[in-house]
Amino acid sequence: MKYSIASLARNALSQHANWPQAWRSPDPKPSYDVIIVGGGGHGLATAYYLARNHGITNVAVLEKGWLGGGNTGRNTTIVRSNYLLEGNAHFYEWSLKLWHGLSADLNYNVMFSPRGVLNLAHSDAQRDAAMRRGNAMRLNGIDAEWLGLDQVRREVPLLDCSDQQRYPIVGGLMQRRGGIARHDAVAWGYARAADARGVDILQNCEVTGFRLERGRVLGVETSRGYIGAGKVGLAVAGHSSHVAAMAGLRLPIETHVLQAFVSEPVKPVLDTVVTYGAGHFYVSQSDKGELVMGGDLDFYNSYAQRGNFAAVEHALVGGLQLFPWLRRLRLMRLWGGVMDMTMDGSPIISKTPIEGFYIDGGWCYGGFKATPGSGWVFAHTIANDAPHRLNEAFALDRFARGAVVDEKGAGPSPKDH
Amino acid sequence: MLRIACPHCGTRDHTEFTYGGDATVKRPPADAPMASWYEAVYLRSNPRGVHEELWQHTQGCRAWIVVHRDTLTHEILETRLPQAARGNT
Numbered sequence: 210m211k212y213s214i215a216s217l218a219r220n221a222l223s224q225h226a227n228w229p230q231a232w233r234s235p236d237p238k239p240s241y242d243v244i245i246v247g248g249g250g251h252g253l254a255t256a257y258y259l260a261r262n263h264g265i266t267n268v269a270v271l272e273k274g275w276l277g278g279g280n281t282g283r284n285t286t287i288v289r290s291n292y293l294l295e296g297n298a299h300f301y302e303w304s305l306k307l308w309h310g311l312s313a314d315l316n317y318n319v320m321f322s323p324r325g326v327l328n329l330a331h332s333d334a335q336r337d338a339a340m341r342r343g344n345a346m347r348l349n350g351i352d353a354e355w356l357g358l359d360q361v362r363r364e365v366p367l368l369d370c371s372d373q374q375r376y377p378i379v380g381g382l383m384q385r386r387g388g389i390a391r392h393d394a395v396a397w398g399y400a401r402a403a404d405a406r407g408v409d410i411l412q413n414c415e416v417t418g419f420r421l422e423r424g425r426v427l428g429v430e431t432s433r434g435y436i437g438a439g440k441v442g443l444a445v446a447g448h449s450s451h452v453a454a455m456a457g458l459r460l461p462i463e464t465h466v467l468q469a470f471v472s473e474p475v476k477p478v479l480d481t482v483v484t485y486g487a488g489h490f491y492v493s494q495s496d497k498g499e500l501v502m503g504g505d506l507d508f509y510n511s512y513a514q515r516g517n518f519a520a521v522e523h524a525l526v527g528g529l530q531l532f533p534w535l536r537r538l539r540l541m542r543l544w545g546g547v548m549d550m551t552m553d554g555s556p557i558i559s560k561t562p563i564e565g566f567y568i569d570g571g572w573c574y575g576g577f578k579a580t581p582g583s584g585w586v587f588a589h590t591i592a593n594d595a596p597h598r599l600n601e602a603f604a605l606d607r608f609a610r611g612a613v614v615d616e617k618g619a620g621p622s623p624k625d626h
Numbered sequence: 627m628l629r630i631a632c633p634h635c636g637t638r639d640h641t642e643f644t645y646g647g648d649a650t651v652k653r654p655p656a657d658a659p660m661a662s663w664y665e666a667v668y669l670r671s672n673p674r675g676v677h678e679e680l681w682q683h684t685q686g687c688r689a690w691i692v693v694h695r696d697t698l699t700h701e702i703l704e705t706r707l708p709q710a711a712r713g714n715t
Contacts, residue, residue, distance in 0.1 A: 450672035
């Protein structure tokens, strides 16, 4: 069923009691051409683009819990493509372009709101670095704009731009085409669109092992029985090491917990995304009025999906520097998600040493914005058994080759990316 | 707050410490093949469960210590000096 003003009116007449289910809940078939492990945004997007772009519809998405219950439902929903390095820039830019047409493509409102992403700078060195990045972006055909202090003050009136701050703001790099989206709707929209093209979405279906023979994958052991597969793609970021180990692979990844939190809802105070440069803090205001905020990792390996107050305090100290009035708000919820932190801070979308076995993970802090692009190129990689040109730089073997994509220049220390 | 029992200073908040990552990584000899260096620099077991890891008590005695901690529950099972593992305390 196509969602439209007509279907809305029709269903209003029957008190909205007759809306069909958005996707089926089928029993697993004995085998599929492609099995995607992980029913978050990336896995569902991959399944959708396998069907849409490559005509591969005999596909199952296996999810151990419920759709979007992992990092898709735990992030701070920021979408941007303001990267310096070649390998990152074009990939994230393609993803951002897909965001701009996503609601229409999926016939599902993902509430993408290109309200701009403003990275603040607090010193001459940061201004130079921001301008360098902005220039690199523009050379790559991506929008970037340097805002001086006066313009920052005009555009974000409630920001403390005084010179009384410990780290006074000198300006900021703005990407106006960036913004935020409704995270759950992204999972649901992709699920519904993939299901409509014949993809089976199997929830409460946990992968417990892989059946391999002579270096090739044959199928997947699950909590709902064995399922054969021509090809298997992992999209389980946060747990990539854990699941890949079932196939005997060790990855250049550490899993860390990252927390996020929302304030009580208030009237509109902030119409763009703002990030703090002198510490680590990012904030936007949701359509419900809550301020959605995040900061650093907790900085130790964790699969716990919960963290410590020290990291919350550290982030909010940065927040209070920017917006002193934040101290009047109460935090309503806080939660943790577990991140695949890679050794160079960039993702892995790649073939593996096992034939027919592919991996999409290593998303560090930044997987949400990549959802459409990641699904697009991962579907291509699986369908053609070869990477798309946009994910060639994200090969698993890049570490052994010394071809790392280290945006921050932090070296092989996962927590520092 | 994680509470880490420093063998020198007693039990302290983890915010006094700096995390040093996987303690089981062995530095290969200088003439080891590139594959050994790749493994030591980049590959991690990243267990979902008990993890043997290094912490430095940067705001205390500055000693590096080895902590056995469950990454799923954050429970700390054992704390010791690195030398203790090699039996030359």
